[in-house]
Amino acid sequence: MKSLPITIDSVRKAYGSYVALDDVSLDVQAGEFLTLLGPSGSGKTTLLMALAGFVRPDSGKLLLGNRDITRLAPNKRDIGIVFQNYALFPHMNVLANVEYPLALRKTPKAQARQQALDTLARVKLEGLAKRNIAALSGGQRQRVALARAIVFEPRVMLMDEPLSALDRNLRETMQYEIRRLHDDLGITTIYVTHDQREALTMSDRVAVMNSGRIQQIDTPQQIYDRPSTRFVAEFMGEANILAPGSARTIDGGDASRETLMIRAESFHLDAKLVGRDGVALEARLCAKAFRGENWLLTLALDDGQEVLVCIPAALASGCAELAAGQRVTAYAPAEKVHAIPGAIA
Amino acid sequence: MLEAYPDNRLARILLWGFSALVMAFLMLPTLVVVPLSFSVSDLLEFPPRAYSLRWYENFFGSATWMAGLRTSLILGTLTAMVAVPLALLACISMNRLGGKAASAIQGVLLAPSIVPGILLAIGLFFVLAAQGLVGTLFGVLVGHVVLAIPVACIVLLPALARFDWNQVQAARSLGAGWATAVGGIIVPQLRISFLSATLMAFLTSLDESVISIFVASGHNSTLPKLMFLSLRDQIDPTIAAISTLWTAIVVVVVLIVTLRQKS
Secondary structure, three states: OOOOOEEEEEEEEEEOOEEEEEEEEEEEOOOOEEEEEOOOOOOHHHHHHHHHOOOOOOEEEEEEOOEEOOOOOHHHOOEEEEOOOOOOOOOOEHHHHHHHHHHHOOOOHHHHHHHHHHHHHHOOOOOOOOOEHHHOOHHHHHHHHHHHHHOOOOOEEEEEOOOOOOOHHHHHHHHHHHHHHHHHHOOEEEEEEOOHHHHHHHOOEEEEEEOOEEEEEEOHHHHHHOOOOHHHHHHOOOEEEEOOOOOEEOOOOEOOOOOEEEEHHHOEOOHHHOOOOEEEEEEEEEEEEEOOOEEEEEEEEOOOOEEEEEEEHHHOOOHHHOOOOOEEEEEEEHHHOEEOOOOOO | OOOOOOOOHHHHHHHHHHHHHHHHHHHHHHHOHHHHHOEOOOOOOOOOOOEOOHHHHHHHHOHHHHHHHHHHHHHHHHHHHHHHHHHHHHHHHHHHHOHHHHHHHHHHHHHHHHOOHHHHHHHHHHHHHHOOOOOOHHHHHHHHHHHHHHHHHHHHHHHHHOOOOHHHHHHHHOOOOHHHHHHHHHHHHOHHHHHHHHHHHHHHHHHOOHHHHHHOOHHHOOHHHHHHHHHHHOOOOHHHHHHHHHHHHHHHHHHHHHHHHHO
C-alpha cells in the first residue's frame, strides 16, 4: 500500500469572531506519524476535521498527495478516521462494522469477509467477529474502530484523541499497538491528543498548537529539550523559565542575557558539576514533596522567582534531610540549559 | 412511595381506587357507544332493549360509507408516507442547526398543532381554493400532512437528540454519501421512534374531521366527515357501529406497536 503525503497550506477557519485556525501550514510526509498536540480549544481537532471534510476552511488548501481535497465530500476522501468515542454502529455486530466500508465500495461479499477477518486478526480481535458492540469492553471497541478505519486500505489515517476514554494501563498498551500498526502499514497518520507524554512516546514529529496556530513542529526530543516558545516549554512538562540575568554560570560568571528554560529534572543538588559548563542557582528551599520515583523541590530565588527541581529518588539521598528555609545551590549542565529565542520573561 | 410502605393496605386501596376512577372517566364515553352499536332500535338509546348486528350490516352494505372508509385509509397511509420523511429531514436539520434558528423553525413546524383547527381549515380552504384544489384528495392530503408533521416531529426530535452524530461522520468517512448514512445508520437505530411517528401520523389523518369538512367533497369525503354529516341529518346507530369498529382498530394497532416495542 502506498501512503500519501499531506499538505496543509495557509488554512484559516473562524466561527464569528473566534479564530479556530489562524493561517495554519503543515507538511506531513508520506508514512509519517505526526501528532497535533495542544490544550482544548487550540484548533487541533478543527484541523483534523478539516482534513476529514467535516469542517470547510474559510481559506487555504488541503492536499492529499497532489490532489486538492479542500472541497471534496468526506465520503470521497478515502481517509480512515478513528473518532474519540469510536462512533461504532451499535445496530451491527463487530464484523458488520468492519465490513461496512467494503460494502459501500461494492467489494465482492466473500472478499470483503476475508479482508474484514484479516483486519480483525491484525488488531487481535479474531473470535469476536459475531459479538455485539454493546458486549465489548472499551479496549475492544477501540480495536474495532481501528480495524474499521484501516480495512479499506486508506492512504491516510486520522485519529482524534482515540485513547482518552481508556484507563492508564490500557492506554499505554494501545499507544504501543497503534504505533506498531502504523509501522506495519506504513500509513500516513495524523494523531490528535492533549497528552504531551502520549505525543512524545508515539510520534515521529509533534506539532504543538495553541490558539489556532502551530507553535512549533519538531521531533519529540527537540520539542521537549529545545522549545521555541515559552508556551511550548511550559506545555511539555515541568519547565522553569528564568528571566534574563537571574542565573550565574557555575564558575561564577554572568549567565546569558536571554530567557532560559531549564527542565525541573535537569537540576542536580550536589556539586559534582563544579568545574564544568552550566548554570548554578542560589536559592532557598520553600517546599519539598516525595513523589515515589522522585523528589519535587520548590526553590525560591532571591528575586522571588520560583524554581521547581525534580531529583530522581535514586540520586536524592540528601533530600529527606533538607529543611524548608535552608539555602541550596542547584546546578544544571550547559546542554540542558536552553535559551528561548525571542521570549519575553 | 408504595415500595417504601408495602404494608400500607389503605394507601394501596386508595391509589387503585383513584386510578380506576380516572380510567373510568376517560374510557366510559368511548365505551358507551359499544352497546349502542348493537342495538335493534332505530334511535340511539341506552341501554338497548334488544341486540342485533343490523347497524354493522348497514355500514358494510353502504357504498357511501365504504367509499369514506377507503378514502380515510388511503389518506392516512399517504399522510404517514409524506409527513414522516419530511418530519425526519426537518428534525435532522433542526438538530444539526441548533440555537435560535432551530427554535424558530421548530416553532413554525409545531404551529399547526397549536393553532385552532378551524382557523387552519379556513386558511387552508382559501389557499387551496386559489389553486383550484378544493374537493381533491390532494388538497385534503396537504391539510393532513400539515397536521401530521408536528406530531411526527414531537416523536422524532427527542430520539434524534439522543442519537450519536459521530456515527454519521464515521459512516461518511468510511465512504457513505449523506443519504446512505441517514438511511443505513440513523433510520435503523431510530426504528421504534420511526414506527411510532408513522402510526401517530396515520392516526392523526384518520381522526381528522375539521379540515376534511372544509376541503373534502363528494367521493373524497373521509369517514369522520361522513359521520359528522350523518349526525347532522339524522341520529343513526350506524355512527355507533363505526365508532366501535374505529376504536377497536386503533386499540389493536396501538397494542401491536406497543408490544413490538417491548420485545
